[in-house]
Amino acid sequence: MNARQTTTEPICNLQSAICKPGEAFSVGVARVDVTPPLTIPHLAIAPRHGFFKGVHDPLFAKAIVVGDGERRVALVTVDSIGIARRVAGLERDFIAEVRWCAHEQCGIGPEDIMLCATHAHSTPDLGGFRSLAQHPGAMAWLDALRDQLASVIAMADRATGPARLKVGRGTVAGLGAGRRLRGTDGRLYYWRDRPPNDEIADWGISDDEVVVLSFERLDGAPAAVLFHFMCHPTTVQVNPLVSADFPGVAAALIEQVTGCEGAMFIQGACGATVPVRLTTDFDDVGRYGHMLGGEVVKQVARMSAPDCPCEQVRVECAVRQLSTTTVLSANVLGEGLLTPPLPGPTGLLES
Template sequence: MEHDERPPGTHPRRPEPGLRVGVTKADITPVDLTGLHPMPGAFSGVHDPLFLRALYLSDGETETALVSLDLIEAGDITPVRERIERELGIPADHVMITATHTHNAPRIADVSPGALAHAGGPESFAYTETVYDRIVDALREARAGARPARFGAGTGTADVNVNRETYTEHGWRLGHNPEGPSDKTVSVLKFEALDGTPIALLVNYAVHSTVVFGTGEVSADLAGAACRYVEERYDGDVVALWTPGALGDQAPRVDLGVPFGVAPTEPQRAHAYAAMDAQGLIVGAEVVRVAGGLGGLTGVVRIDAGQLTVPCPVKAGHDVMESMRQEAVDTVPLRLALIRLNEVALAGVSGEVVTEIHRRLQKESPLSRTVLISLANDRIGYLPDDARFDRPVHSVNGCPIARGHAEAAIVGGIVGMIRDRLN
């Protein structure tokens, strides 16, 4: 492993030509849980640890990085992306940071003006700085350990998600709607050394990690269980990075099943954790199967990356939790991010995108494989398609953008970024 011995804050050596990949995994479980619950309440303990997983990529000309955090969300993450550029030389607009969206974990960073989110307190901001430090350290380590590699991409399916917007005798509620749109695709990007040694697997799936939401304990939930299964199957020789797909309208099929705020019984808690592990196994096993069947991996890779911020007119939240904060401003920043590896696009969006927007993006994208990553570089709220505004569903009530703007900005912005880099 090569190590850059230059002083911290100076830019490392220019990467060598050809695909080079480095990856790191670091524990970010908070020691002091005081004031870190993202919603009203408090954590009673830790069930399983939280991790960050950092992936560094270079083609010899362009460097980029993707970080996955076992957190409910990260707000405006610009400060740490700018710090990465200052200290490591990786351009801030080449860095994509996302959260797995486990609801049994803290949030970090500040709320963007106009966004609909739960504001953090002093403890949350102190924890944010700790996570920032570990992100920078992890990417420094991943970059130093990068080695020649090749990659490939494939898809499978896993039926552990279900549309959660359902009509009841009391109106639209969150629940299980098997007739609603739901994308079962498990997307996998595999990175391995030139001798076939596995390095990393990037996973994308559309589901809220809320299986154990309400137990009151810190947990990486379904996403963490899936990554844990994959990493154990590879005997710890691979890092599995979970990225959330179009999860804005997707719930896990089996969860705690207790209303929020009601203390679960011990049998209910045991059931929830068993369901977490079982559903994580289903997704994880599909990741292992897809990765094992991939052929034609290539080290001849062109990387492109960039970001775009679209100011969108604000819509006030409706029927949302009182603890959610929304500044009275005219526009809210919708942040879009792109990492392209040959014909594969990782398309980041700074909110919880719904299924129909992802489907439209896939149809209009000029690339053969476009993977949408929700909660990238910010979390401004839910991002429903235009047609959904005819119904007072959860994703519309929690959307901070006026009708007619989010869907067009997401699809048009990402497709435009891809086309610009194909010319």
């Protein structure tokens, strides 16, 4: 394992960006339990939809609302394999519905609301891989989930208060590994079928860096912790129990140790990265979660010190107008890859 390459060098330096007292953000956090009934299927292998037999640990949707005095933005993370626009059917746009419902409840612009899935696989099939319409009760559950996601944004908006932001970076070695490797014979190997180390020419893509955003109240109390890491949460993929996998364990540990109001996992570009042990073992879920959560706790602790070396940094990001789903579909249609989409829901924004 020591021979495995990563896309970043280990980073030990602490970097912080703190608003001056008069320039603090307004920050609010909220959560809601979105654990599904057992009648809602998960994505299986064959057949593609399977059903859970119980719940190992609950699933959550968490929202953070951040404002600068002029504009408010909301980010929602969901313990889910994905969140597809057409998960409720081709005639509906689920994401647009969530955004619009939240806008009606708290006034945040639909274009200022982002939904993010942890990509945990032991969760309902919200990724739209197979239609849920054939399953009794699924549409009613999706409507309830839409309302929950909108409501958690409104709850976070009502809980806002002054806070400052600190940013740190750490490393979590030994959790993720490249999914596909190239041997010295020129062949591609899946991680579980890899040859001996001395017969591997390219260890594939992985990234051990974890980026931590810590929002503190002005008295130093932790408000919210966002942590970004790249690895498939597939430790217990295709098993009969609902689970948020290792991101859920990590978030719970961070909240317990730091006392923050909410810890939110932000998934990275994990397509080519899997857990190193490739088990269906909840013991490994705990190990990975403690490894990741422990590093985040360390960074939050370092940043909480009153003499923490820091500097104020303002970052200007280039902004471009995103194409609507209609335009994107038209571009693909021009290449003959899709059939024409049905019209979107009347009165709902698409962005």
